Structure formats: C-alpha cells, structure tokens
Amino acid sequence: MEHLDMLEAESIxxxxxxxxxxxxxxxxxxxxxxxxxxxxxxKKAFYGHSPFPFIHVDTKRKIxxxxxxxxxxxxxxxxxxxxxxxxxxxxxxxxxxNGRLACCKALKTDGLKQxxxxxxxxxxxxxxxxxxxxSRSKERVFSERKEDDAWDYANQPPELWxxxxxxxxxxxxxxxxxxxAWNEIDIWEYIKRENIPxxxxxxxxNGKRYRSLGCECCTGQIDSDADTLEKIIEELKHTKSGExxxxxxxQEDSYAMQKLRKEGYM
Amino acid sequence: xxxxxxxxxxxxxDHGKSTVLGRLLYDTDALPLGTIEKVKKxxxxxxxxxxxxxLLDAFEEEQKQGITIDITQIQFSTAKxxxxxxxxxxxxxxxxxxxxxxxxxxxxLLVVDAKEGVQEQSKRHGYMLSLLGIRKxxxxxxxxxxxxxxxxxxxxxxxxxxxxxxPLGVKPLDYIPVSGLNGDNIANKSPNIGWYKGxxxxxxxxxxxxxxxxxxxxxxxxxxxxxxxxxxRIIAGRIxxxxxxxxxxxxxxxxxxxxxxAKIPYWQDRxxxxxxxxxxxxxxxxxxxxxxxxxxIIVKSGDxxxxxxxxxxxxxxxxxxxxxxxxxxxxxxxxxxxxAAELLSIExxxxxxxxxxxxxxxxICQNDVAEAVIGLKEEIACDIFxxxxxxxxxxxxxxxxxxxxxxxxxxxxxxxAMEKNMRYIMEHLPKNGELTIVMEDGKIQRLERVEKEIFxxxxxxxx
Ligand SMILES: Nc1nc2c(ncn2[C@@H]2O[C@H](COP(=O)(O)OP(=O)(O)O)[C@@H](O)[C@H]2O)c(=O)[nH]1
Ligand SMILES: [Mg+2]
Numbered sequence: 001m002e003h004l005d006m007l008e009a010e011s012i013x014x015x016x017x018x019x020x021x022x023x024x025x026x027x028x029x030x031x032x033x034x035x036x037x038x039x040x041x042x043k044k045a046f047y048g049h050s051p052f053p054f055i056h057v058d059t060k061r062k063i064x065x066x067x068x069x070x071x072x073x074x075x076x077x078x079x080x081x082x083x084x085x086x087x088x089x090x091x092x093x094x095x096x097x098n099g100r101l102a103c104c105k106a107l108k109t110d111g112l113k114q115x116x117x118x119x120x121x122x123x124x125x126x127x128x129x130x131x132x133x134x135s136r137s138k139e140r141v142f143s144e145r146k147e148d149d150a151w152d153y154a155n156q157p158p159e160l161w162x163x164x165x166x167x168x169x170x171x172x173x174x175x176x177x178x179x180x181a182w183n184e185i186d187i188w189e190y191i192k193r194e195n196i197p198x199x200x201x202x203x204x205x206n207g208k209r210y211r212s213l214g215c216e217c218c219t220g221q222i223d224s225d226a227d228t229l230e231k232i233i234e235e236l237k238h239t240k241s242g243e244x245x246x247x248x249x250x251q252e253d254s255y256a257m258q259k260l261r262k263e264g265y266m
Numbered sequence: 267x268x269x270x271x272x273x274x275x276x277x278x279x280d281h282g283k284s285t286v287l288g289r290l291l292y293d294t295d296a297l298p299l300g301t302i303e304k305v306k307k308x309x310x311x312x313x314x315x316x317x318x319x320x321l322l323d324a325f326e327e328e329q330k331q332g333i334t335i336d337i338t339q340i341q342f343s344t345a346k347x348x349x350x351x352x353x354x355x356x357x358x359x360x361x362x363x364x365x366x367x368x369x370x371x372x373x374x375l376l377v378v379d380a381k382e383g384v385q386e387q388s389k390r391h392g393y394m395l396s397l398l399g400i401r402k403x404x405x406x407x408x409x410x411x412x413x414x415x416x417x418x419x420x421x422x423x424x425x426x427x428x429x430x431x432x433p434l435g436v437k438p439l440d441y442i443p444v445s446g447l448n449g450d451n452i453a454n455k456s457p458n459i460g461w462y463k464g465x466x467x468x469x470x471x472x473x474x475x476x477x478x479x480x481x482x483x484x485x486x487x488x489x490x491x492x493x494x495x496x497x498x499r500i501i502a503g504r505i506x507x508x509x510x511x512x513x514x515x516x517x518x519x520x521x522x523x524x525x526x527x528a529k530i531p532y533w534q535d536r537x538x539x540x541x542x543x544x545x546x547x548x549x550x551x552x553x554x555x556x557x558x559x560x561x562x563i564i565v566k567s568g569d570x571x572x573x574x575x576x577x578x579x580x581x582x583x584x585x586x587x588x589x590x591x592x593x594x595x596x597x598x599x600x601x602x603x604x605x606a607a608e609l610l611s612i613e614x615x616x617x618x619x620x621x622x623x624x625x626x627x628x629x630i631c632q633n634d635v636a637e638a639v640i641g642l643k644e645e646i647a648c649d650i651f652x653x654x655x656x657x658x659x660x661x662x663x664x665x666x667x668x669x670x671x672x673x674x675x676x677x678x679x680x681x682x683a684m685e686k687n688m689r690y691i692m693e694h695l696p697k698n699g700e701l702t703i704v705m706e707d708g709k710i711q712r713l714e715r716v717e718k719e720i721f722x723x724x725x726x727x728x729x
Pocket of ligand 2: 283284319334354355356472525
C-alpha cells in the first residue's frame with residue numbers, strides 16, 4: 001500500500017471511531033494546512049457529509065487573510081461553523097505583552113475550554129501531528145482531558161491495536177488526533193494529490209512565506225521562493241529548520257508546549 | 267514512493283534505548299536545526315551532562331529524572347525507506363506504555379547493556395514481543411565501549427539472550443554490538459569492533475523485509491458503522507485481510523446471512539473503485555438490506571469462516587493495577603466487536619521474567635501473562651491470532667481503562683463433544699431463516715443459513 005493511502009486509511013478509521021463512539025463531537029478548524037487536510041479527510045470518511053460542527057477559536061489576533069478565507073470556505077462547503085472568542089480576555093486587553101504563554105492560555109486554551117463547556121462536547125477532533133514538537137510526539141490518538149481540560153501526560157492509558165479510549169466519566173472529554181502519524185511533507189503531498197484548496201499565505205510572495213499559521217503577533221514568515229505546491233515540497237525535503245521555528249510562543253521556555261498543553265492547549 | 271516501517275525499541279531500564287535512538291537520529295541527520303543546541307542548553311541549565319536520550323525524552327520530568335516515562339514516536343529515513351521509531355520505557359512500572367508502543371510496531375530492537383547483561387526487563391520485553399507476534403527482532407548489545415569492545419563479553423550476552431528467547435520460539439535476526447554513546451555500529455561499521463563481520467544498525471534495518479501481503483489472505487471486513495446520510499445505506503469499515511469486489515457474494519458473521527456487494531460508494535472521483543483490499547478504509551452497499559451491527563465480520567462466501575463463539579481460549583497480559591478476578595465484569599473489544607466478558611478459568615500464569623509457572627491461580631496480577639478462558643455475553647466472530655492478527659487480538663477494559671490485552675488461541679476444549687455440538691445448535695436455532703448443518707470429518711462444523719430469506723414473523727420464528 002502506498003504511504004499516503006496508508007495514512008489516509010488510518011485517519012479515516014480514527015474519524016469513524018470517534019463518530020461512532022463519542023457522543024457530542026466537534027472538529028477544530030484553524031484554517032491552517034493540517035486542519036484543512038483533516039476537514040477533507042472527514043468529508044471522505046462520511047461520503048461528502050460532515051456530521052459534526054467545525055470550531056474556530058478566534059483570538060481576534062489572527063492574520064486578517066485567515067478570517068476572510070475562513071468565511072469564504074465555510075460558505076462554499078456549507079460548514080456548520082462555530083466561531084468562538086474569549087471575549088472577556090479580549091476586553092481585558094490580553095496580549096503577548098502579558099507574556100506569550102499567558103496570552104496563548106487566555107485566548108486559545110481558555111477560549112477552547114469555554115466552547116467545550118458551552119456545547120458539552122465529549123470529543124474534539126484536533127489536527128496535531130507528532131513531528132511538530134516533543135510533547136505531541138508522546139500523544140495518544142484518543143487522549144483524555146479531565147474536567148479542567150488537564151492532560152495527565154505522565155499517566156496515559158495503554159492504546160493498542162486501534163482500540164481507543166472510548167470510556168470516560170461525564171465531564172471529561174477526548175481529544176481525537178487523526179493525523180498524529182502524518183509529517184509535514186505528507187500533508188503537502190496529500191494536498192497536492194487530492195487538490196485540496198488551501199489558503200495562499202503558505203505560498204511565497206516577495207521572497208517570504210508562512211510555514212505555520214497562527215496569530216499575527218506571534219507568527220513569523222520564512223525566507224522562501226516556494227510559490228507552488230511542488231516547490232514547497234522540494235523546499236521541505238531540504239530544510240533543516242523546525243516547522244514551528246516561526247511560532248514565538250514555543251521559544252518562551254524549554255518546555256513551553258508541554259506546559260501549555262498540560263492545561264488544555266491543542 | 268518509499269515504503270515505511272514502524273520499529274519499537276525495548277529493553278531494560280538504562281541499557282541505552284533512548285541513547286541509541288538519539289544517536290541514530292543525529293547520525294541520519296533527522297533532527298531539525300537547533301535541536302542539539304536546545305538539548306545542550308537544557309543539560310547546561312540542569313547541570314547535567316549532555317544526553318542523546320533528551321532528544322527522545324521530551325517531558326521535563328523525563329529529562330530531570332533521566333528516565334523514559336512514555337513512548338515517543340519519531341521519524342527518520344534512510345535511502346531505502348522511512349522509519350517511525352517508537353522509543354519505549356524500560357521501567358517495569360511503565361510496562362503498559364511499552365506494550366502500547368510495541369503493539370504498533372512491525373519489528374523491534376531489543377537493547378541489552380554489555381556490562382550488566384540480560385536483566386529482568388530484557389526478558390520480560392522479549393516475552394511481550396513474542397506474545398504480540400513481532401518476529402523481526404534485532405538484539406543490540408550496547409555500551410560496548412564500557413567493556414573495551416570485548417568479543418567474549420558480546421558472545422556471552424548474546425548467548426544468554428538467545429537461550430532465554432529460544433523456548434519462546436523467538437529467533438532474533440542478528441545480535442549487533444554497538445555503542446550508542448560513541449556511535450559505534452549505529453550508522454557505520456565501527457573500526458573499534460573489527461571482529462564483528464555483520465551489519466551496522468542502519469544496514470540491518472534496511473535489510474528488514476516489508477509487510478507480508480495481507481490482501482492475498484481470506485477476506486476479513488469488520489463492520490465499523492452503518493451510515494444513512496442520504497439515500498445510500500453504506501456499511502463502513504476497514505478491510506483487515508483479503509479483498510472485496512463489486513459482485514462478490516459475502517457472508518456476515520456471527521449471524522451467517524448472505525448477500526452480494528452491489529456498490530463501493532465514494533466521494534471524490536479519484537476514489538472510484540470496483541475492488542478494495544487489505545488496509546483500506548472503505549464502505550460497501552449490499553443488494554439485500556437487512557439489519558447490520560458494528561462488530562460483525564464480513565467474509566467472502568466459500569472462504570474459511572471465522573470462529574463464532576462466546577467462549578475463547580486466550581493468552582493474555584494484564585496491565586491494570588487491580589488484578590483480573592473471577593466474577594468481575596469486564597468489556598472485551600476485538601476489532602470492532604464489543605461484549606461484556608468474564609474470566610472463566612485460568613490454565614496457567616507465567617512470570618514473564620523467568621518463564622516460571624505460578625502455582626497460585628486465583629487472579630491475574632499486573633504484568634502477569636496468563637493462558638485463560640474468557641466467557642462473553644454475546645457471541646462474536648473472531649480468528650486464531652496466527653491465522654489473522656487483526657481479528658485474533660483483543661483488549662479488555664476494566665471500568666474506564668484498557669487493563670489487558672491478548673490473542674486468541676482457539677476454542678476451549680470441552681470434555682464432551684456432544685455437549686458442545688448441542689450447545690452450538692441451541693444457540694443458533696431461534697431467529698428466522700433456514701439452516702443447514704455443515705459437517706466435516708463426521709463432526710458438526712457449523713450451521714449456515716440458506717440463501718432464501720424466509721419471513722416467518724406472523725407464523726412464528728425459525729425452523
Ligand atoms: N558508556 C556508555 N554509556 C551509555 C551508552 N548508551 C547509553 N549510555 C548511558 O546510559 C544511561 C542510560 O541511557 P538511556 O538511553 O537513558 O537508557 P534507556 O533507559 O534504555 O533509555 C545514560 O546515562 C547514557 O548516557 C553507551 O553506549 N556507552
Ligand atoms: Mg529511555
């Protein structure tokens with residue numbers, strides 16, 4: 001079996017397990033390449049239907065083109081889209097000046113917590129990948145979060161043979177990670193193979209492009225001339241720098257991601 | 267496109283698993299820029315020497331305590347293929363994490379410290395590999411630098427490991443002397459170990475053969491879900507073995523009803539197919555619509571049928587803090603099937619670290635391996651593990667968590683064959699449809715429903 005076919009089949013299997021076994025389900029859609037691939041896989045798993053809502057946690061600090069693109073695609077695909085903002089934090093003027101980790105926690109982690117509570121989700125499908133950073137390389141496919149959204153990472157239950165964790169007390173929820181095994185190049189090769197529409201911020205303009213998308217204040221561009229899918233794939237095959245090198249929150253602390261994710265960050 | 271292979275690294279704590287792997291990543295240029303600097307900074311900040319292991323042990327707790335707590339999955343590639351390497355913890359306390367890692371691997375590296383020799387977890391992990399059906403194993407005799415690269419010590423340790431594994435039917439492909447710390451025999455053959463004529467670790471990995479072709483086997487298509495999003499009624503699932511094509515006659519177990527594959531639906535044009543094979547997540551529409559359940563297994567008509575039973579003989583390992591006890595309610599999950607389950611009998615309990623049988627057979631404790639009989643509330647379709655792995659292995663949930671796992675050895679022996687046959691017939695008799703008895707060697711093998719559906723609702727059920 002071809003590598004991409006294998007990844008696709010496994011992801012679809014996971015999505016279908018989540019749909020069958022978890023009660024109320026939602027999928028995070030950040031407009032970025034990974035969650036857009038995830039959206040595509042969900043359409044494939046359910047034959048063009050999307051039997052659960054998509055969720056965007058809007059920090060009001062995103063790159064404006066992302067919001068435009070979000071609304072355009074949601075309309076085109078007829079997505080049931082929940083947009084949520086932690087209004088209190090925005091009103092209080094939380095910004096990276098409060099410390100990047102504190103800002104991420106307020107606008108993203110807490111924003112996410114509010115959505116889970118408001119809609120009573122039992123399962124959240126999230127497009128994180130193991131190759132992104134250390135704490136994600138240790139994730140389970142079905143990863144439990146307690147009442148306070150905390151991730152008990154030092155005591156994860158066994159997960160074998162695609163038998164996922166589907167039993168948990170009320171008030172907990174499961175983070176479902178269907179593309180955990182994909183790497184960055186897999187994502188781009190799949191986008192190319194499937195002809196998936198993708199936001200053009202990833203393509204180089206005037207010698208610069210985004211490799212990873214996030215809030216405008218904390219996301220840097222990289223030097224690049226890659227303005228086509230082929231060139232992006234070629235570039236990634238030869239680069240040595242990390243995908244999230246342009247994400248400033250990661251650089252705050254040696255264990256930044258572990259600390260954020262322990263509290264419920266995606 | 268290159269193929270890909272999942273490999274787990276196991277062995278006793280501190281024998282150098284994470285170090286060997288860190289070194290492998292370093293030598294194959296798999297690390298993103300800045301990673302080594304980051305790890306050096308952490309070593310500096312904590313006042314500890316630089317450890318390659320930190321490249322794998324990403325959690326703060328792991329680095330501070332210098333141990334691996336949970337598995338890490340990380341990728342690297344050689345000219346031949348892409349690898350996902352799963353670094354497992356060596357602590358007995360984290361055996362459940364080691365098993366989670368090993369269960370997803372096709373091959374294994376068993377690391378043994380040359381100086382310390384074979385230890386408790388070297389054996390236990392070796393045993394677990396054999397139980398999980400992992401046959402492609404390299405033993406790495408590590409820390410050769412600490413024993414002056416002495417060939418005699420290498421031979422002694424290799425011999426000890428070999429003697430332990432032999433009775434388990436496990437024959438490692440090779441025993442490679444290495445030093446994770448110095449990089450000897452990791453990416454390249456080392457001049458320090460001139461007496462060793464075999465392959466370096468990377469050469470050895472590239473020699474591993476890829477997967478056996480599962481699509482050549484009998485069809486096993488467990489039903490994952492049934493969708494009715496639109497006018498189509500789609501039976502969805504992943505093909506675990508064999509292939510299925512439009513027009514195929516199929517039998518759905520445990521019920522035994524027959525029908526035909528009418529269509530293989532798709533969303534994108536590029537996914538239009540008339541035949542799908544092992545590994546694919548797919549769906550089918552069938553010509554006779556009747557009720558289908560998740561957990562049923564679709565088999566091609568005429569192929570060897572699966573076992574259908576509510577009592578299975580198994581080999582199982584227990585990971586739960588609370589022992590597995592008689593009279594307790596559990597849940598068994600096998601492929602997509604699920605049933606309430608209980609422990610009916612324990613045939614033997616083995617201490618996986620020394621292969622000794624335990625006399626006390628009242629309960630199965632954490633880290634025990636046992637042969638046992640499990641009773642199920644519902645009858646399920648399954649296979650003997652050696653015949654079809656995906657439908658021959660299961661997990662057992664105790665409350666909210668998976669606490670055990672195991673493989674199907676077969677049906678329990680019943681002293682009275684007649685009793686067994688009668689029980690089988692009684693269990694299958696009600697329900698509607700006509701039955702025929704299939705005999706082989708003078709024994710009742712199974713009952714099969716004849717193809718014609720008989721609606722008997724008004725006039726009573728069955729034959
Ligand atoms: N001298 C020497 N030390 C090693 C070697 N491999 C690992 N070590 C050390 O042994 C200790 C345990 O290694 P680690 O990789 O964490 O072991 P693990 O528990 O099996 O993952 C660390 O301090 C390593 O630096 C080796 O080949 N030679
Ligand atoms: Mg380790």
